[in-house]
Amino acid sequence: MKILGSEITPYKTYLNRRKFIKGSLASAMLATVTSSAFANHDSDLSIYTKNLNENDKLNSYEEITTYNNFYEFGTHKKHPHLNSGNFKPRPWTIKIDGLVKKPQTFDLEKILSNVTIEDRVYRLRCVEAWSMVIPWQGFQLSELIKMAEPLSSAKYVQFVTVFRPEEMPGQQKRTIIWPYREGLRMDEAMNPLTILATGLYGHEMPNQNGAPIRLVVPWKYGFKSIKSIVEIRFLDTQPETSWETLAPWEYGFYANVNPNVNHPRWSQGTERRIGEFKRRETLMFNGYEEEVAHLYKDLDLTKFY
């Protein structure tokens, strides 16, 4: 098997990872996943493939880390991979504020020592009509929300990406209004499918995929899954989100994957799974209908797209 240069882990990073995992990822399961994954992260795929749907196949580490939409590092798909080398994901803190018992700033290490890291293999469907299957490691957002102790008046959660133009060259241009912001309704945020991911394929989250911690909401278009989060705010009104602010006629707050509601630029009926030649049908809620459809039973999805 061909091993790409990008797949070889430098020794220093390896040591740091070991330390990081020892210190923060107490989960015994992940420890085995990661240690076997270091040398060649996809040598034992059975760890992830057992979570796969019969129609799905994992995308490769190379596909997942060289084809990204992360405009903080540039607007081309290859830019995040090429331009994210100077980004420093450690040390990292997340500020919790808004409608909470006590606003505070958590060290990422502290958060990680209080949660259970698990493997989640999810389909990711981009609004541009391509998709991938990605083996994430992370924990349920609900666990962090419990730590944050929101007030009962909190109905929405807003997320903010880090703003570091000197490390994120894309932020030196005003392509969108920085910092990137996203949001979820509280029940969406509490749904067990919603995770904060800290790794993929048993590796620490690569910079180009949203290091060190990012949201993953698998039934929504990819742009909802905000990367490199530094602030989480609890609100009683629907928060502004970046793409909706930029082009409200194209992007809505909900952004649920929906083959029946078309986007002015991309038909959402079909998608290209990266690595496949022929397009496939897009599934309602990206195939997570059973888990999330009840959240929207009173919502007109053509109006609230």
Place this chain on the structure above:
Amino acid sequence: MFSTRNFNRSKPVLFILILFPSLLWAQQFVTGNLGVNPIEKLMDELGLMALRLIILTLMITTLSNIKSLKSIVVLRRMIGLFAFYYVCLHFSTYIVLDHFLDMQFIIQDIIKRPFITFGFISFLFLIPLASTSTNNMIKRLGFKLWKKIHYLIYPVAILASMHFYVLVRADKTEPVIYMGIIILLLLHRIFKRLTRPQLAQ
């Protein structure tokens, strides 16, 4: 002073230079070296090349106003036909590779999505230009009518740049540069028009 002969002599080199990218992309596509999403990449490269060649034909006309470059106009037909060649490849990539000849879907796509509508009309307008490109056709139509037909290059260029502009999600710098160049070239022609009748009288 560059003579017609100079420009005619450069044609074979130019021919190979402009043809080469399409051969390279085809080779990369077949060997799996066009990145993670090769169909999208192929379509983007072909489309961008077509737009650049369309703009180049407009530029050649403008450049031919400079006395010493008057004969450059002999290159225009070849570049125009190459623009059509790249548009055809771009369009067939969309039809065949991207949508697997799903005509019902494609028709809906052309009607419903403005950027595809722009691109499609631009393609349609190029067909009469390409098919009347021979000396024989110029003779049969008469130069006046032929010239009128070839004014279609203006809507072609504008629609093609709009097709690109609408496609880009956020950083519109590149399509805006192309639009800017097209507008400048058109303004120059309008300016020329407005100053010419006085001379004629």
